[in-house]
Amino acid sequence: MRAARALAWREIVRFLRQPSRIVGAFAPPLLAWLLLGAGFGSSFRVPGGGGASYVAYFFPGTVVLVVLFAAIFSTISVIEDRREGFLQAVVVSPVSPLAVAAGKIAGGTLLALAQGGALLLLAPVLGYTPSMAALVPALLVLAFVALALTGLGLAIAWMLESTQGFHAIMNLFLIPMWFLSGSFFPSEGAPAWLRAAMAVNPLTYGVAALRHALDAAASGLPSSGLSVAVTFAFALGAVLVAAAVINRYPAGPDRAAFRSRRKKP
Amino acid sequence: MSAPPLVSIEGLSRTYGDRLALDRVSFDVAPGELFALLGPNGGGKTTLFKLLATLIPPSEGTFRVDGLAPDGSLRELRRRLGVVFQSPSLDRKLTVRENLHVHGAILGLGGRALGARAGELLARMGVDDRARDLVETLSGGLARRVEIAKALLGAPKVLLLDEPSTGLDPIARRSLRALLAELARGGTTVLLTTHLFDEAEEAGRIGILDRGRLVALGSPVDLKREVGGDVLVLATDSDEEAAALATDVAASLGSSFVPKAGRVGAVGATVRVERPDGPALVPVLAAAFPGRFRSLTLGAPSLEDVFVDRTGHPFEEAGAVGGRAA
Numbered sequence: 075m076r077a078a079r080a081l082a083w084r085e086i087v088r089f090l091r092q093p094s095r096i097v098g099a100f101a102p103p104l105l106a107w108l109l110l111g112a113g114f115g116s117s118f119r120v121p122g123g124g125g126a127s128y129v130a131y132f133f134p135g136t137v138v139l140v141v142l143f144a145a146i147f148s149t150i151s152v153i154e155d156r157r158e159g160f161l162q163a164v165v166v167s168p169v170s171p172l173a174v175a176a177g178k179i180a181g182g183t184l185l186a187l188a189q190g191g192a193l194l195l196l197a198p199v200l201g202y203t204p205s206m207a208a209l210v211p212a213l214l215v216l217a218f219v220a221l222a223l224t225g226l227g228l229a230i231a232w233m234l235e236s237t238q239g240f241h242a243i244m245n246l247f248l249i250p251m252w253f254l255s256g257s258f259f260p261s262e263g264a265p266a267w268l269r270a271a272m273a274v275n276p277l278t279y280g281v282a283a284l285r286h287a288l289d290a291a292a293s294g295l296p297s298s299g300l301s302v303a304v305t306f307a308f309a310l311g312a313v314l315v316a317a318a319v320i321n322r323y324p325a326g327p328d329r330a331a332f333r334s335r336r337k338k339p
Numbered sequence: 340m341s342a343p344p345l346v347s348i349e350g351l352s353r354t355y356g357d358r359l360a361l362d363r364v365s366f367d368v369a370p371g372e373l374f375a376l377l378g379p380n381g382g383g384k385t386t387l388f389k390l391l392a393t394l395i396p397p398s399e400g401t402f403r404v405d406g407l408a409p410d411g412s413l414r415e416l417r418r419r420l421g422v423v424f425q426s427p428s429l430d431r432k433l434t435v436r437e438n439l440h441v442h443g444a445i446l447g448l449g450g451r452a453l454g455a456r457a458g459e460l461l462a463r464m465g466v467d468d469r470a471r472d473l474v475e476t477l478s479g480g481l482a483r484r485v486e487i488a489k490a491l492l493g494a495p496k497v498l499l500l501d502e503p504s505t506g507l508d509p510i511a512r513r514s515l516r517a518l519l520a521e522l523a524r525g526g527t528t529v530l531l532t533t534h535l536f537d538e539a540e541e542a543g544r545i546g547i548l549d550r551g552r553l554v555a556l557g558s559p560v561d562l563k564r565e566v567g568g569d570v571l572v573l574a575t576d577s578d579e580e581a582a583a584l585a586t587d588v589a590a591s592l593g594s595s596f597v598p599k600a601g602r603v604g605a606v607g608a609t610v611r612v613e614r615p616d617g618p619a620l621v622p623v624l625a626a627a628f629p630g631r632f633r634s635l636t637l638g639a640p641s642l643e644d645v646f647v648d649r650t651g652h653p654f655e656e657a658g659a660v661g662g663r664a665a
Contacts, residue, residue, distance in 0.1 A: 080444030088432045091473075163428035163489070166392050168417040169445045330355060330395045332413065 081177025107136040135257025144186035149227030182224035211287040219280040225312030279304035350400030362551040373523035375542035383551040421490035431475035460488040480511025500531040566640035569617025573632035
């Protein structure tokens with residue numbers, strides 16, 4: 075417990091001491107939101123969404139993208155920790171790998187939630203005003219999205235030797251997952267194969283849950299209950315997978331290293 | 340050794356794929372010893388360090404620390420080890436004290452006890468005045484001291500260090516050695532790896548590793564005494580000249596002196612002659628081989644002589660060879 079708390083604390087302190095990471099987490103999604111919002115603004119109409127502007131439509135997706143970036147940056151630090159040597163001391167210390175997993179996930183989730191939450195709170199400044207009553211459920215949903223994406227990122231990053239590998243996975247898997255989550259365009263009107271991809275993408279339900287939380291009148295989405303349930307299951311599954319990977323391979327990708335024993339056949 | 344060993348290594352082997360990195364190594368280390376594993380790069384000392392640090396499992400054989408083997412409870416074994424890696428394991432974005440606190444928490448320590456222990460260790464390592472500084476602002480020597488303080492947090496029985504003086508300037512090196520000697524005197528068993536003869540010289544006992552095998556074990560004084568006599572070194576300009584000269588010297592000594600030509604050999608661009616009658620040989624060799632060598636030195640055997648004596652090849656080249664051509 076102590077170990078997990080200290081590792082989570084370390085994640086947060088490291089983040090705060092590297093201003094470039096704060097900029098890196100916020101700037102790209104915000105830029106995308108402003109530029110795409112301005113560009114699509116006049117031509118885009120959400121089907122069945124009445125008069126919702128693209129800036130408004132795109133906002134929940136931007137928040138999720140901030141969370142995704144935050145989760146990626148905080149879990150990619152595992153690879154740096156391994157290379158810079160911090161993790162080697164952890165690996166040979168008498169600490170449970172599960173405590174390491176818990177610390178990393180807790181730290182990463184809190185950071186991702188704080189960044190996504192900050193954007194939510196900043197929304198009025200940016201000209202988009204969700205109701206104050208919507209903020210609490212929105213933050214709750216966001217917490218589970220953050221947990222899910224941090225767990226997923228950690229499970230991937232733990233077994234990678236280089237950050238280049240992570241970038242490849244990010245571009246081929248994580249970013250497309252976001253594109254197909256209903257953040258960027260609604261599934262209505264998309265070709266059937268795309269709609270199918272969006273339907274099996276767990277992040278679709280996270281974005282939908284966030285839309286429901288922010289706007290009670292949101293339509294054209296999976297139901298509120300289904301969205302919350304899938305998001306919860308996604309978070310639980312990602313955390314379990316990350317914990318299992320770290321527990322089985324405490325030293326990560328080092329093939330020569332100790333790994334947890336399995337019963338001999 | 341009268342005390343029961345704290346670390347006992349029993350037929351330890353480790354292979355990476357087909358490569359045998361450590362070949363049935365056995366020795367004991369007593370409590371409070373300062374023990375150095377000396378060897379060229381690639382000799383197997385880092386593999387042995389990784390095995391003892393419980394980073395990798397043995398392929399064959401085992402070892403015990405305080406009676407605990409790695410096939411038992413790794414966690415209990417790890418409680419007895421303090422490990423200092425060659426590459427730093429400190430978080431550069433945290434302060435010195437924060438680093439110790441995070442590591443302490445990982446060891447299950449906390450609260451005032453941890454604070455007091457961290458403060459005491461930093462004072463002992465002479466870095467307490469830098470406790471609030473970020474690690475990235477520390478010099479290499481100071482960072483290594485913090486690293487040692489971190490490794491000692493859990494009051495380990497054995498402190499393991501992999502090439503601890505790498506990257507340090509001569510002054511930091513000297514003060515690090517003094518610190519390790521002091522730790523050993525204080526009862527902490529210190530086991531370090533090194534490829535520096537003068538560093539090994541200061542250890543109570545050393546084990547020399549070459550090509551994965553333990554080729555010598557004992558105190559530096561005893562090992563050097565075993566080489567015996569004097570060592571004459573004739574320096575030439577090339578390996579070829581040295582080889583030719585060695586043959587001639589061996590022939591001349593073999594006929595007119597004791598027939599023990601195995602004690603004459605070319606090592607790199609030098610010819611080494613180990614004899615009990617070193618001083619008497621100096622004028623003989625100088626007269627017999629004028630112009631065949633640049634310099635002739637006579638000295639007592641060094642640890643390098645021990646290495647050459649046991650392995651038959653020079654120290655520097657040993658590591659470069661991935662394996663001897665069959």
